[in-house]
Amino acid sequence: MDILELQNLKKYYATQKAVDDISFSIPQGSIFGLLGPNGAGKTTLLRMITGIFYPDSGHILFEGKKFDPAKDVLKIGYMPEERGLYKKMKIGEQALYLARLKGMSRTDAEKKIKDWFVKFEMQSWWNKKVDDLSKGMSQKLQFVITVLHEPRLLILDEPFSGLDPVNSSLIKDEIFKLAQKGITIIFSTHRMEQVEEICDKIVLVNKGKKILDGSVKQIKHDCKENIFKVGFEEIPQPFENNVFEIINSKDNFLTVKINTGYNPAAVLQQFLTHNASIISFNEILPSLNDIFIKKVEDTKASRQFEKVF
């Protein structure tokens, strides 16, 4: 079942089509990556999903029903890219206040906050102010505040920025644990190695339009360019052929691109007829990073201001 379904969402500003007819769906319990360059419309999209903005047209279905911001935002946890906390307010009180705004009762909220503070070793923070925290510490606090009310849908915009590797993996583990409990996670970032590691499914948007949609595996497969890495005991002498082109040669490896109309077996055959001593033969799938750059460069990366109305 899909927890969230977007149908032909549009949101136009005076000079930009921030979101221009985007549709996709997010399966319950998956970790979903929302990717795109700066200014692609990700934040606007997320703000519509969190009920901050109303779409100009199109529909949002939440758990199969029409999205009702007043009620459904309580089931959503949103950590915006721009971190925000009251600098002068005590941390414990602040967490309590934000949890109660999400509809939790006082005792319930207090208990949950204490549990999370123990888990993240933050017990001594209760009476401190945000001013006293480092950037990484306030990042952890922000994460705790976002997940306190046990949302069904968790939206994290660049959750690892400003975190050291230890805290990064701490939060990454929590994200996996939450996903195992059936919580759906939308993960918005430009850091592709994290996406490859974490996400099941991704959507790539640029200039307000969706340009890719699918599982990470599927997308990599779709975007592959028939490149193989061949390992030898000794690099063979170059020879003329129309099956493949050598695009790189390093140590005992050759990277080859198969020409259209041929298959990997034909490549092997060519090497074998030239008595090359092959020890390995692997397909090189493009990294998401490469796909991202290629797809974004196809459309013009930076937005131009245009007249919409």
Added chain:
Amino acid sequence: MNKVWLVIKREYLTRVRNKTFILSTILLPLFFVGFIVASAYFSIKSVEKQKIAVRDDNGIFKSSFQSDKVITYEFPSDVNVNNFKQKGYSAFLQIPNEYNSAQDSISLISEKQLGVTAEEKVRDQINAAIRNKAFLENNINKKVLDSINGIDEEQLYNFSTVIKQGDKTSKSNSGLSYGIGFGSGILIYMTLFIYGAAVMRGVMEEKMNRIAEVIISSVRPFQLMMGKIIGIAAVGITQLLIWIVLIVGLSSIVSASISHDMLQNAQIANGSMGSAANNSAALSFLNTKNEVLQAPWGLIIPCFLFYFIGGYLFYASLFAAVGSVVNEDPQEAQSLMLPITMPIILSFIIMTTAAGKPDAPLSVWGSMIPFSSPIVMMARIPSGSVPLWQIAVSMISLIAGFILTTMLAAKIYRTGILLYGKKVTFREMGRWLFRKS
């Protein structure tokens, strides 16, 4: 509704627990009463009796000069221009031997200035003496003259001003109602700025800390704005009540501990010494509390509360809208605030007229139009001459006014609060106003 309540509670508690709030709430009345007590104390301390030696060889003035509590006249024969100081006199008044006409000059000689009022008093004495002399020279019986001079105006008639409206008559005290009207006008003017700016700073803080987006993902922007406005209103009312209680309490303790006689002495001394006006104002503040109690407080206090809250609500949402479009630059806030501060300052100017002339057309109109009515109407009400229908119209238009400004401001606020790092022009804000949600 529950969420608005949470926002109100947070806004109220964080402000009330703030050290600056506690200090300013307690210190302001202390300063106010302390200032009055200090100036009263110094004016009582500075009562200095003057002794003036008069050289009047012909004895024209001797019988007429009358010493009072502060100035004593003596007529010693062994005192002259050079030795009056040694003999213990503060001044020497020399009258020529053959005093007869304007050509003969009378001179008052002293080391230090006696002050304008003291000089006036001495001249009054001289004038009275010359007039008496003239009466006597023109065959007016001394007895008749004395009895005319002895007339006390207050024993002959009692002067009062009465306001008559249809069947209703009321005693009026225009000085008092001017004072109360002006005072409450200024108080509303100040609180509009103090608490309006507090709303603006609060909104700016939320925008700059980027917490607005976190909160708006659980609360509607309108709820957040109203929670802040109401929370700060509650802070304002708390502060105002504490101020009133402290000022009234402290000043009654002080005026009870200073005897009435001492105050009167000090007042006479102040008059004769011509000292700074604020000293006598301070004394009359301590002295005239009884008179103040006669003002129509039953009407003034409820109206004050209404116009305080109504005026605040009218402007607070506008301040919130300005706070929401400001970025880091404080100068930007200054220029964006101009359209809000202008009408407040204009109302203050109208108010200065309205306190003195409560029924002038400018005052009447100013007290009906919502943007100026909170300040101007409060200046008119203490006079007791404002018809009830005018108060009703003014109140209804103020309520309609703040509903309208809140609705318009909410539209700007909703967009502005999430717009980072972009300078917003008035034209753009205008467009936000007319955009459907």
